[in-house]
């Protein structure tokens with residue numbers, strides 16, 4: 001099976017017995033009590049997540065599969081450039097990994113006629129990391145990502161539930177020791193050891209719809225989708241193998257650090273070509289443009305003023321709201337931006353009917369006026 005899986009394009013494979021995930025059930029319940037979850041993107045009921053038999057009656061084994069996605073580093077996002085997390089620069093892993101796991105499942109069903117199997121990647125009930133850990137593919141890190149020996153944390157995970165009894169693999173040794181680099185590096189301090197407050201993780205915040213709560217806007221920096229900070233500092237990632245699958249390379253027109261002005265002018269057709277094929281596509285064009293507006297506000301660059309003034313006229317409520325915030329921020333930090341920002345905000349204030357945008361404009365104007373008074 002291992003050699004077939006490798007020819008099918010998987011980099012990691014391991015087998016776990018399909019016993020209930022008793023430890024994880026307890027941890028999930030405790031986490032829920034602490035208010036750290038459930039995150040809107042995870043399967044909401046605990047039982048099907050921890051009892052594989054509820055998904056495939058008679059299940060005997062779970063085959064965990066992983067695929068590496070780290071590509072060559074790209075230049076950092078400077079000036080008027082945004083930043084896209086590595087996991088969504090190339091083609092959407094959901095389809096790629098699912099199709100490869102499905103090939104392994106079909107091959108197994110050919111070997112054992114009558115066998116049944118079910119494939120999941122990310123969006124199903126299984127706890128992809130807990131399964132992979134039990135199957136010996138890697139070990140849980142304090143940043144809550146699964147660390148593998150060869151590829152660090154830069155792997156996508158999925159699994160095949162099967163009623164074929166297979167010899168299980170052994171879990172590997174524990175990671176981390178006394179290291180706390182990821183906890184210290186997290187911009188929102190949402191990590192404690194092996195636990196996260198999922199609703200405060202910037203990966204989640206950049207994907208949420210609507211107006212982003214004020215406390216996160218500045219720490220988002222130039223992030224357009226996702227966050228990699230806790231993985232970037234992880235020592236296990238220093239020697240991770242990279243460049244294995246061309247499918248995960250950035251789109252050459254956008255790259256991992258897209259031009260923010262290009263994003264603000266993005267048409268539906270551009271979005272379809274640049275983002276729809278990636279794992280950042282599912283949230284739509286407005287989410288990317290809203291985050292680009294926040295990145296412009298955080299850029300500290302005078303060239304961001306004109307596109308933000310234009311964004312005040314957008315049909316999208318979150319884009320107008322964040323354009324107002326961005327103009328307030330730029331106007332406070334750049335003397336030459338303050339005057340044009342006030343004029344544009346006051347003009348928009350006279351026509352704006354949305355209460356959330358009206359509030360953002362009022363906040364931006366009052367902060368600009370009080371900071372002008374302070375000079």
Ligand code: B12
Pocket residue numbers: 024025027028031037039041042043085086087121122123124125126127128129130140143144145146147153154155156157158193194195196198201203204225226227228230
């Ligand atoms: C919801 C979700 C999110 C949420 C919540 C993340 C989270 N940590 O749970 C958000 C949107 C924030 C998110 C972010 C990211 N995600 Co995500 N996400 C998921 C999803 C769909 C469900 C995860 C889930 O159920 N979480 C809730 C519980 C299970 O997790 P938990 O709070 O960490 O609780 C567990 C641990 O704390 C552990 N635990 C608790 N105490 C202790 C103590 C010890 C000693 C130990 C060992 C363990 C331990 O046990 C708990 C129960 O299992 C999974 C896919 C899946 N179906 O599993 C992908 C998944 C976890 N995400 C993935 C990725 C790639 C990411 C990002 C890197 C994307 C990015 N660059 O922005 C970030 C990473 C952020 C981070 N530091 O974890 C990959 C992870 C791959 C890997 N190598 O680990 C997965 C597996 C998707 C996939 N199929 O490949 N994600």
Ligand code: SF4
Pocket residue numbers: 143185186187188189190191196200201202203227228229230231
């Ligand atoms: S992805 Fe970013 S915000 Fe989320 S836990 Fe890691 S460092 Fe913190």
Ligand code: SF4
Pocket residue numbers: 141142143144175176177178179180181182183230233234235236
């Ligand atoms: S950065 Fe350190 S503490 Fe965090 S997961 Fe990596 S080794 Fe563990």
